[in-house]
Amino acid sequence: IGSFFQETPVLKNPFLEDALLRGYLRRHLPQGAVLSDLCAFGERVAIEVDKWGRECEVNPPRLVHFDPWGRRVDHIVTSPAWKRMKDLSAQEGLVAIGYERSFGEWSRVYQMSKLYIFSPSAGLYTCPLAMTDGAAKVIQSIGVSWPVDEAFSRLTTRQSERFWTxxxxxxxxxxxxxxxxxxxxxxxxxxxxxxxxxxxxxxxxxxxxxxxxxxxxxxxxxxxxxxxxxxxxxxxxxxxxxxxxxxxxxxxxxxxxxxxxxxxxxxxxxxxxxxxxxxxxxGRGVPCIANMLTITRIHNSISAAAAMRRVVQLARDYATRRTAFGKLLRDHPLHMQTLARMEVETHGAFLLSMDVCRLLGQEESGVATQLDTHLLRLLTPVVKLYTGKQAVAVVSEGLESFGGQGYIEDTGLPGLLRDAQVLSIWEGTTNVLSLDVLRCVARTSGMVLHAYFTHVKSLLAGVSSVSTLAPAVKAVDGALSQLQMFVQEAATREPGYLDLAA
Ligand code: MFK
Ligand code: FAD
Missing domain, CATH: 2.40.110.20 (Butyryl-CoA Dehydrogenase, subunit A; domain 2)
Incomplete structure (x- = not known):
């Protein structure tokens, strides 16, 4: 059968490999402690955690209804790796960072950067973490007192033995x-x-x-x-x-x-x-749980951007190893154009998602203007719906860039696509979120759109060289045209839903 074997793409430290993330943080949150924590965590993800994530996939949970003597127990058996993810999440402060607020208004950006590095290797442990963060947010917003004070301290602790999801x-x-x-x-x-x-x-x-x-x-x-x-x-x-x-x-x-x-x-x-x-x-259950929806939708967007980042990172690495028609894939301009397009989508998704994290941090630290608050309300569903769709397209393209190997189960690549598909369904489907956008436009008498256009204008005013901000501008453009399309569609199909004149 010959001695040739294809080389495996290698996962390197996802923090060090991500120039965009590092550049973003250096601009906004240059504290050494943050960068060194993310660098150390990135190393841990590449060397240790990624294997656990794979173990969670190949050793999925199962339900044991009865004990050997016939008593009903309803025990959900999870893998050792899933349990290790829980301990790791507490120790690394993956929820706690957002509540310790050691970095003031930038604490959410720090927390979400860590989750962004973690997510594609997390064996979907990001799902319970998103809901845990959302629950903590709801409790904090209603006031931390009995009977949820103990729960709040457990949801936000770094002590693994006390940590709750x-x-x-x-x-x-x-x-x-x-x-x-x-x-x-x-x-x-x-x-x-x-x-x-x-x-x-x-x-x-x-x-x-x-x-x-x-x-x-x-x-x-x-x-x-x-x-x-x-x-x-x-x-x-x-x-x-x-x-x-x-x-x-x-x-x-x-x-x-x-x-x-x-x-x-x-x-x-x-x-x-x-x-x-x-x-x-x-009777105030829905507005009360809306705080949870805001948090989980932001987590969803971060996971979507992270899935795109991971597949691009692996595809780029593979392009330096795989030879076709006598040269490495990286030397084929057409292949590199495909990777570049994926990269642009990923940049846009990252910048847009991080901007929402920035707004969340500002709101929680009491430094948000009314414009920022409107922007957070508007952009949360927009970013969730947009990145959810984007992730499926980019990850699918990513699989193709590995040729047939992208379709082979134990490479771990098909799982990325399967997991991306849920991002547009749970936490609100695309159309339901587009109606949420309409609702908040109407309920704020259009103030959220005013906030949006003011924001875009200020972004564009700061562009010294259009090419450096091209991905961000493209993402904003993309989100805006999606928004316009959804507003028009929803207004046509649901004429009674809203008074659009508002
Ligand atoms: C990797 C990351 C993973 C993330 C974890 C995923 C795990 C999976 C978890 C799930 O999927 S959990 C289930 C998620 N379910 C949804 O997202 C439900 C989707 N449906 C909606 O979002 C509907 O729009 C909603 C249920 C919220 C509509 O409910 P209503 O009661 O028909 O809405 P209504 O009457 O317009 O609003 C009621 C109140 O809530 C209003 O406040 P007021 O009474 O004070 O006026 C609204 O303003 C408020 N509200 C609704 N949506 C809001 C909101 N407030 C702020 N933000 C929102 N998004
Ligand atoms: P439906 O509401 O029946 O929607 C069906 C279709 O109709 C969708 O395309 C939707 O966009 C469209 N639609 C609905 N209303 C409108 C409208 N007004 N205008 C236009 N189109 C509309 N839920 C939880 O509560 N907790 C969980 O932990 C949880 N985990 C989940 C895990 C997974 C893997 C999945 C797949 C789902 C999970 N969900 C969970 C449920 C998820 O949140 C819902 O499936 C989702 O919100 C959609 O609701 P539905 O399934 O009832 O679809």
């Missing part, structure tokens, strides 16, 4: 986008002021979490509930077991058999008297 149980069978009409779960009040939840949650990811935030309708004395969004309240529940080892008030019906994200246990849950505490005002 959170779920986000919103979707029910009748509707995931339309939770306002689709939610049937009811909350029955108890004499001590707590509640018991009864219902069925159709998609619950990272179901091995320690706690969750979830929506339900409070029953009045007659057992009646209020329909629609105004009937929904937000609840905090711990996932715990009784002395017989059974989950308290939860039955895991089954784990979903999914196209991708196979590393993550995603379950269907029957809530059968789950003990819970209401943490929003009655």
């Amino acid at each position: 959170s779920g986000q149980w919103m979707t029910e069978r009748q509707g995931g986008s339309d939770v306002a009409t689709g939610t049937e779960t009811v909350a029955v009040s108890q004499t001590d002021g707590s509640y018991k939840l009864h219902g069925f949650k159709w998609f619950t990811s990272a179901t091995d979490a320690d706690m969750t935030l979830t929506l339900a309708r409070v029953q009045d004395r007659t057992g009646a509930t209020t329909p629609g969004s105004r009937g929904l309240s937000l609840f905090y529940a711990e996932v715990s077991r009784d002395e017989d080892g059974r989950l308290k008030g939860i039955e895991v019906q089954r784990l979903k058999d999914k196209l991708g994200t196979r590393q993550v246990p995603t379950a269907e849950l029957l809530l059968d008297g789950l003990p819970a505490h209401r943490i929003s005002e009655e």
Whole structure:
């Protein structure tokens, strides 16, 4: 069979390999501590963590319904690598950094840069981290006090033995986008002021979490509930077991058999008297969980940009090793043009996503202007919907740049594509987010669009050489034309949805 074997693409330190990330940080956050932490973490990702991520994929979670003696246990068995990801996440402060705020308004940029390096090697542990961060944000926004004070300290700790992750149980069978009409779960009040939840949650990811935030309708004395969004309240529940080892008030019906994200246990849950505490005002569940949606949508955008970055990084490395028609791929102009186009998309996605992280950090540190706050509200769904779509296209192109090997399962490359496909579905589909954009345009009487155009103008005013900022300008242009297209489409198809004159 001959002695020739293709060379494997090599994952090098993703921080050192990423000139754009390093340049961005040097401009905005030049503190030595941040750069050296990211450099050390990048080394750890390349040498150690990436292998765990692969292990999470090949050793996916499974559900054990019964113990050997027939007792119901509903135990979700995860791989040792998945558990190591949890410890690592605490130790590296992947959630904590956003709450310690050691770098003031730039803390979110620091945290998200770390997640950006981590994400493609994380075996999708970024999914529970996103929801954990979102839960911490909700608790912080309502005020850290009993019964969620302990939870907050666990969600944001660096001590691995204390660290908790959170779920986000919103979707029910009748509707995931339309939770306002689709939610049937009811909350029955108890004499001590707590509640018991009864219902069925159709998609619950990272179901091995320690706690969750979830929506339900409070029953009045007659057992009646209020329909629609105004009937929904937000609840905090711990996932715990009784002395017989059974989950308290939860039955895991089954784990979903999914196209991708196979590393993550995603379950269907029957809530059968789950003990819970209401943490929003009655009927204010949706606006209260909206804080979680903002955070998880930003995480989603970072993961999308990171998936693009990873495939480009590997494809570039491969181009220096693979020979075709007598020369290395990197010496074929057409191949390099393809890689360059992927690179431009990746630059745009990165810069746009980081800009939203910057705005989030500014808002949380109290230094955001009203314009910044509007911009954050507008750009969060735009960046999520845009990068979610972009990731599928760029990762798909990336696979092709490896030729047939891009299609071979144990190279790890096909998993990147499968996992990219979910980014436009969960946390709000593209069309649902485009309607969210419309809604916030209308509810702010167009102020968010004013903020956007002011921002673009200030960006362009600062461009000394157009070529240096070309990727950012292209991304802004792309987002703007997508936005215009969605606004037009939605206005045509949903004439009654909004008063667009606003
Ligand atoms: C790697 C990263 C991974 C990330 C982890 C992923 C794990 C997977 C987790 C999930 O997929 S969890 C499920 C995610 N589900 C969704 O994203 C649901 C998609 N549907 C929507 O987003 C709908 O727009 C929404 C459910 C929010 C609409 O609900 P309503 O009740 O029909 O909306 P309505 O009546 O317009 O708004 C109710 C209130 O919420 C309003 O406030 P007010 O009552 O004070 O006026 C809105 O302004 C507010 N609101 C809605 N969306 C908001 C928001 N506020 C701020 N930001 C938003 N995005
Ligand atoms: P539907 O709402 O039925 O949407 C179907 C189609 O209709 C979509 O294309 C949508 O864009 C379109 N559509 C809906 N409404 C409109 C409208 N008004 N105008 C135009 N088009 C519209 N959910 C959780 O709560 N917690 C989780 O942990 C979780 N994990 C998940 C993990 C995975 C792997 C997946 C795939 C999903 C997960 N979800 C989770 C569910 C996810 O959030 C929902 O699937 C998603 O929000 C869409 O809801 P749906 O499936 O009910 O689709």
